[in-house]
Amino acid sequence: MFAGWLTAVLVLVVVFDVVTRYVFNFSIVAMQEGEWHVYSLIFLLGAGWALKEDRHVRVDIFYTNQSPRVKAWINIIGTLIFLLPFSALAFFSSVPYFEASLRTHEGSPDPGGLPGRWVLKGAILLGFLLLFLQGIAELIKAARFLAGKNPEYAEKVG
Structure with a gap:
């Protein structure tokens, strides 16, 4: 939901930037940086929601025509082999960058840019x-389905 509101903010920021750049012939660095900051927040904070709502990218040639039981196994294996290790690696790899940014009060290197780059690195x-x-939650749902304790899962995965 929060990422949805950020999309509206992104539209306003982009429109403002385009109008100032092409109508008034000047550019505001902070607005340009704001565009990618807001887009980054949408992506980063929306990823867990996309997984929860099953709106993420999937290789459908392996998944679409399978039974709910096979889909549950595919989800479990994919989560254990790809999602959880990648998420953990990205999280722990980002900690030093966030700490350094927070410690130095990192801001934009560009004149007129946005301060507080640590906020964006914290969003990572x-x-x-x-x-x-959310990957753990999805793993539990699939495992409970395979154990016969979550029949609603079959409706979710189709």
Whole structure:
């Protein structure tokens, strides 16, 4: 939901930037940086939600025509082999960058750019933490389905 509101903010920032650049012939560095900051937040904070709502990218040639039981196994294996290790690696690899950014009060290197780059680097940590936690939740749902304790899962995976 939060990422959805950020999309509206992104549209406003881009429109403002385009109008100032092409109508008034000047550019504001902070607005340009704001565009990619907001887009980054949408992506990072929306990834866990996309997984929860089954809106993420999937290789459908292996998945679409399978039974719910096979889909549950594919989800479990994919989560254990790809999602959880990648999310953990991204999270722990980002910690030093966040700490250094926070310690030095890192801001934009460009004149007129945005301060507080640590906020964006903190969003990397939060985004991958949320994705990791949602991956665990999805893993539990699939495992419970295979154990016969989550029949609603069959409706979700189709």
